[in-house]
Amino acid sequence: TQLLEQSPQFLSIQEGENLTVYCNSSSVFSSLQWYRQEPGEGPVLLVTVVTGGEVKKLKRLTFQFGDARKDSSLHITAAQPGDTGLYLCAGGGSSYGKLTFGQGTILTVHP
């Protein structure tokens, strides 16, 4: 059974601070996706990384896939209140439809 562990589970910071969320597994994934979910809504895809060592940037968000494709990180620079939400990492195996999700990181950014 493939498992993904996210840390931290909760993060409460002030506007302007930087933060990093980690996603770790003992299993190799063919891809790693990061989602953001608002309360009562479905997850919205932020990025997909597929190559070991890959780094992708989306404005103030930087995503990295580990060299061995077992772990990933999400770094947010100068966090804003609009970044508040649940961040989920999800590993893809042979089929993108069968995703293994981490338990999520609840981020709260205070003005």
Add this chain to the structure above:
Amino acid sequence: ETGVTQSPTHLIKTRGQQVTLRCSSQSGHNTVSWYQQALGQGPQFIFQYYREEENGRGNFPPRFSGLQFPNYSSELNVNALELDDSALYLCASYKGGPGADTEAFFGQGTRLTVV
């Protein structure tokens, strides 16, 4: 906007009842996956449908069943509801068959409460 729509958005059922949740996949998408998300947890894979057949199943009992229709829309049926079935049920669609290198897009979910 993802284009994946789910109905109903909220539902309250009594323990022992049966429920049907519906999902319309995004245009051009032929594969649908269903997930259960308990409060404070990440989504858990229930099963996936491709070409109207179940293709892959997570660790859920047989009372969780589904259908996919020729227009690629899908239903999730749960029989003999239990209190622990209370959760947000998410539908995700993507293009291509199993193993295709595509990204899944999620609907807004159906919040099921079992009392």
